[in-house]
Amino acid sequence: GEDVEQSLFLSVREGDSSVINCTYTDSSSTYLYWYKQEPGAGLQLLTYIFSNMDMKQDQRLTVLLNKKDKHLSLRIADTQTGDSAIYFCAESIVGSGNTGKLIFGQGTTLQVKP
Amino acid sequence: DVKVTQSSRYLVKRTGEKVFLECVQDMDHENMFWYRQDPGLGLRLIYFSYDVKMKEKGDIPEGYSVSREKKERFSLILESASTNQTSMYLCASSPGGGTLYNEQFFGPGTRLTVL
Numbered sequence: 001g002e003d004v005e006q007s008l009f010l011s012v013r014e015g016d017s018s019v020i021n022c023t024y025t026d027s028s029s030t031y032l033y034w035y036k037q038e039p040g041a042g043l044q045l046l047t048y049i050f051s052n053m054d055m056k057q058d059q060r061l062t063v064l065l066n067k068k069d070k071h072l073s074l075r076i077a078d079t080q081t082g083d084s085a086i087y088f089c090a091e092s093i094v095g096s097g098n099t100g101k102l103i104f105g106q107g108t109t110l111q112v113k114p
Numbered sequence: 115d116v117k118v119t120q121s122s123r124y125l126v127k128r129t130g131e132k133v134f135l136e137c138v139q140d141m142d143h144e145n146m147f148w149y150r151q152d153p154g155l156g157l158r159l160i161y162f163s164y165d166v167k168m169k170e171k172g173d174i175p176e177g178y179s180v181s182r183e184k185k186e187r188f189s190l191i192l193e194s195a196s197t198n199q200t201s202m203y204l205c206a207s208s209p210g211g212g213t214l215y216n217e218q219f220f221g222p223g224t225r226l227t228v229l
Contacts, residue, residue, distance in 0.1 A: 008154060031215055042118070042204055042220035043157075088156065092216045099145050099164040100208060100216025106156040 002026045006089055006105035013113050018076040020108045022089030025070060029091040032065065033102065034074045037086040046087070047074070076110075084112045117141070118221035120205055126227045133192040135224050137205030144210025146188035147218060148172075148180060151202040163188055164210060195228045202226075 003025045012018045024032065030051050035043040049056045049063045049072070056063045062075040076083055086107040095101040121136035139146065145164050149157040149172075159172030161180040169180050177199060181189045188207075192199055202225050206218040 004156075006156075033217070035220075040222075042222045043206075043218075044220070045217050048215075048217070095162070095170065099162060099170075099210070101147075101159065101162065102216060102218055104149075104157040106154055 002091065002093055002103045004089055004091055004103050004105035006087075006108045008106060009109050009111070011111040011113065012079050014079060014081055016079055018074075018079045018083070018110055018112075020074045020076075020087050020089075020110065022072040022074075022105055023070055024072065024089070024091040024103070024105075026091055026093055026103070027067070027070065029093065031092045032063075032072050033090040033092070034061075034063065035088040035090060035104075037088065037107070039085070043088060079110075079112050081112045081114060084110055086110070118205055118207055118219050120203075120221040120224050122224050123222060124225050124227075126229065127192075127195050128229055129196060131192075131195050131228075133195050133226065133228075135190040135192075135203055135205075135226070137188045137190070137207075137221055138186050139188075139207040139219070140186065141207070141209075141219070142185065143207040143219075144185075145208045145218075146182065147206040147208075148178075148188065148190045149204045149206065150174070151204055151223070157204065160190065195226075197228050200226060200228045 034046045089105040090102040147162045163182040205221040
């Protein structure tokens, strides 16, 4: 079945770049997503990429997609303490009733040290 | 802005109790979802609904049921709570229409403890 894998923890220093990696299994996924979860809160969409793109940049965020290897990464430039959160990668699949479903990875906890 | 609200942020129940978790969305979304979140396991889908009175099992439906009597409201029911159902429960909604883009909007979560 569908599966999304992420490493569980990443620690960086403030001002450094952070790179969070993700692998997925469903080659038919049309969109892939990065969600952010701050402590005590629900998930919020951070960014997404369409499967026919290799890269998407949005201010400090860069998403890279290697469709051949089914590998997705999120790079955060100039990481700040406010970026400390859990980051989830998700791939979209179509379920019953033509419903778009998301398959989430385990989440990567990003710790930013001052 | 889409708003998804959940009835409680924190809930403590006893083993064997019947537990209701309520979720309401205000953007006329077709699809609604219930997940549980556990450390190291990410989000796992319990049930989803793509229309009023329609429901489908997700990956871990055992011990849970759901109800969707109105479009904006999706309830998760634990018929007889057990300690292994202690978790964070997240509700989400998304527009329907069979689009390929499937952003889901999440509520703040309910942290349930079963003693």
